[in-house]
Amino acid sequence: MEYLAHLFETSEVTIRKDLTALEESGFLLRRYGGAIKLPTEMNEESQEQLSKQKLAIASAAANQIRDHNRIIIDSGSTTGTLVKALHHSGLVVMTNSLALANELIALECEPTVLMTGGTWDARSESFQGKVAANVLRSYDFDQLFIGADGLDLTRGTTTFNELIGLCQVMAEVSREVIVMIESQKIGRKMPNLELEWQQIDKLITDDQLDPNVKQQIEALGVEVIVAK
Template sequence: MSRVEEIISIVSENKKIEVNELAELLQVSRVTIRKDLDKLEARGILHRQHGFAVLNNQDDINYRLAINYDLKRKIAKEAAKLVKDGETVMIESGSTCTLLAVELAHHKRDVTIITNSNFIASYIRKAESVKILLIGGEYQKDSQVNVGPLVKKVISDFHVDKLFVGIDGFDEQRGFTGSDITRSDTANTMMTSADNTIVLTDSSKFSQVGVVSEFAFEDISKVYTDSRIAKEKVKFLEKQGIKVVTV
């Protein structure tokens, strides 16, 4: 774990921590810790207030992107192998999905990405090798995603082979779960416009349960995750007919 990731972990656990205490915990100088905090503040993950480092909204996409970043990037690299040059794919919002879009932008040619994520569209806006079709709707500012009836109406006019999605949790009775009912409903509609729905998630999500049921097991063809996923979870998913790819 990098020092920046350690800072994110500590601040996430405490919500608010004194900058000097943070420097002592990580055994670095105050100058070094302030430079690290400058970077995290610029990325929208936290802010400083009267000598404290304070966590921003955990639903903010910048925060979620920073958590387990290296693992998510490996997952995205592996999942990108599924996409061919010239293909049109659908990518739902989420941190690992964002990194997949980056991989496609950097290493594929003439790929079209249909997405409801303003964050993804902005993140890869300078890439000339991909075309972005951004679906509009009700805007959720923290996650920078469009949801609701308009998105669902427009999505129904498309059909693709592959939809890539993220999840917020997992439950053996309820399937894959989300944390926002409107976002989950939108993602579920996107699923009906794809032949294959592929989950991209780091293994931590298999220890969490979201408040909303998002996808049934039969809806998902593949799961891309990291090797820290528990073996019993892999066996369970495979029994449901889902191929699990670990990195």
């Protein structure tokens, strides 16, 4: 741990957070004092299952969209799969991701693509900051599609990224907030709260969701959509 902190010129606390996030994403296993790489076959198997879950979630999310809707797609791998599922006419799509913007302009349905601009954050591969927030506030949207690193059943969506201000603005300017998240992330408590439950309208996840957890989330007033 000390070696990694020195190598990346950061604190051991940050290294621990990053290793935890990588373990939860299926890239390594934590061990005392550090971590080890997952065996290739285990990694590939888990990634294949994860990909199927994300595609199912994306398909269910696309079913929530209507022609001519104005939507925001936040940066992220789960939300990114939604782009390929878009087929609606007359869409206006705002994103803070260069990669997603490039995919959007290549779609046959030819959505109008808007970008937040702002300060580039290499860690999240997205635009953040005051400029991005001001751009978002100059529009209003029908729906926000956003992912999460974890889902605290008491507080809401959580992340290890400290840049959470833009997500709040995205939620503020959207009439409907839809969280796209794999069931394996539900129950994970990251250090930073992103969106509180009262800010979330719908949660879309895969069919591995525990029925008891589903009921617990619905009791908070959130519609739960299980993708199959």
